[in-house]
Amino acid sequence: MYLLDNPLRPYAWGSVTAIADLLGREPSGSPEAELWIGAHPASPSVAMLPDGTRTPLDQLIAADSRAALGGAGSRSGDRLPFLLKVLAAESALSLQVHPSLEQAAAGYDAEEAAGVPVDAAHRNYKDRSHKPEMLFALTRFDALCGFRPLEESAAVFGFLAGLCEPGSEEAGLLGTVATDLGSGAPAALRNAFEALLSAGVGIVAAVEAAVAFPREIEPIDRDFAGYFTDAAATVAELGSQYPGDAGVLVALLLNRVSLQPGDVIHLPAGHIHAYLSGLAIEVMASSDNVLRGGLTSKHVDVPELLRTVIFEPLALPSVPAATNLLDQELYLPPYEEFQLQRIVVHHGGDPVPLAQNGPAVVLVVSGSVRLDSPKSDLSLERGQSGFLPDIEQPVLVHPVQGAGSPAVLFAVTCGTPSGTEGVRR
Known part of the structure; x- marks a missing residue:
């Protein structure tokens, strides 16, 4: 298991203080919009190796994808299939929609063939993946959804x-x-x-x-x-x-x-949306494909947008909490790339098993924990995160002795988890 150092995206719509306050550190003084925890090549997390060296997480995974990803690697092209973000919106994000898997692959290949640089401002497709996403509100969170x-x-x-x-x-x-x-x-x-x-x-x-x-x-x-x-x-x-x-x-x-803390929604491909304000945990397929329709100074490609948007009313796509036979708190959207687990461990209480299915990333937002697997241990404090390769399963989350308040962490792993027979919603 590996401690991670994660990149911040300083978009202008971000909050100066919200992410820092959540993670218990001093603000940088600039807008902090998104904290990326994952292996997307545009902004990969950096893993701390046992010898003290650092390596980008995508490179660490590529070096031994079987150990890192397990069976998930065959489905995701040997890439970590999900991305965890902490999102802090002080003002509105762009009106946007995400392409389907087929559209993303075709669009990426077409722009590659046309020689459009992947970092060009007018490029639509940064990768070949779709980008379904799920949002867990940590504060009141206002959004436009479908x-x-x-x-x-x-x-x-x-x-x-x-x-x-x-x-x-x-x-x-x-x-x-x-x-x-x-x-x-x-x-x-x-x-x-x-x-x-x-x-x-x-x-x-x-x-x-x-x-x-x-x-x-x-x-x-x-x-x-x-x-x-x-x-x-x-x-x-x-x-x-x-x-x-x-x-x-x-x-x-x-x-x-207006979502209240603990409310969860998911957004499938083709449904236009915009986040307006608030702090949230966001989980998605590992992609940076966004087609914009307004509320932005960035590139807007109207013909491509119109090919992407699904012109049908959408009921609020909420995701209720589910529990399995082990009383784990799970959020299971209809996507194979990811699921979310919220874990609370109490001082003096029993360890909580991680509902891991393939690789996982975890983020501690309160207290301190020790992750224990048959192969290694990893201690994490508030604001720290880690990468758990598939080969580390099973993992138990232990409370740190002597800590006062309960520890809270979020864990993301692949969808369709093992051990969730009898899920209750």
């Missing part, structure tokens, strides 16, 4: 059209979108998405101004009064961060959710 029901969006856009100057271009656009959505036609959602995505800066700015200084209008539908309030708040919030960005209007097609 398209909401058409009748809700129709009411919202009709309301916004009524706030705009009668006969104006913005009132016409919003009114047309409301009418199309209200029709329920098969192409209505795609047509609305394209129309809003192409809205010019002037139109978006006019809607933002209308929301900031609304005129008195008659309620359109009292059944949707709460949605009107939320829509106005979303326009004001996102408009202050990305003034004139068409993504401000596109966002109103999406479900807005």
Whole structure:
């Protein structure tokens, strides 16, 4: 087992203090958006070897992939199939969608054949993997997740059209979108998405101004009064961060959710989303493929985006906690690449077995623990993380003697774990 040193991504939307506070260290003084724990070649963790040397985790795995990955290596091309992140959003991330496995492979190969550098700003596909993901909220976490029901969006856009100057271009656009959505036609959602995505800066700015200084209008539908309030708040919030960005209007097609600590959601390929604010553990297939649709200064490829988005309403894709016969707290999304385990160990209590299926990474967010396998031990304190090769199984998590409060850690391993027969949700 190996202690890890993990890279921080200093994106502008990140929090200056949230990740540092969680892990018990001093802030760097700059935005800290994502802590990556894994072996993605763009930012691999660094493993500490017994002789004191350091090596990137992807290179460590490649040196003996059978010992590191076990049977998971044959399914993942001898790559660690998952990536764990700590995500801290102080402001909104881009509206984005992730490709399917087939689309990612085809897109990557096409850009490679075209000679597009993998680090080029206009490159869409950084690797050949899809990127399903799951998010465990550590604080209140606000997000936009998938398209909401058409009748809700129709009411919202009709309301916004009524706030705009009668006969104006913005009132016409919003009114047309409301009418199309209200029709329920098969192409209505795609047509609305394209129309809003192409809205010019002037139109978006006019809607933002209308929301900031609304005129008195008659309620359109009292059944949707709460949605009107939320829509106005979303326009004001996102408009202050990305003034004139068409993504401000596109966002109103999406479900807005406020997750509470411990709530978990997953997002499959093709469903557009944006994280707005909060601190979370994020788990995903090991990929950096993102197609953006707004709320960003980065590359937006509209044709490729339209080929990727699934134009269907999405119910909140929550992931309930499950327990197995050993009372392990598990989160099992419908993906073979990963699952998440939250482990709490108490001073004086029994060790807790790790629900490991292949390789694993762990992150301690409170207290101290000792990981014990037939081959080695690894002690971890708050803020530290480790890589557990497949060959180390089985692993027990022991409380550190003399520690006061319970220790809490998160462990990610491959999906479809062994030993979960009789899972209860």
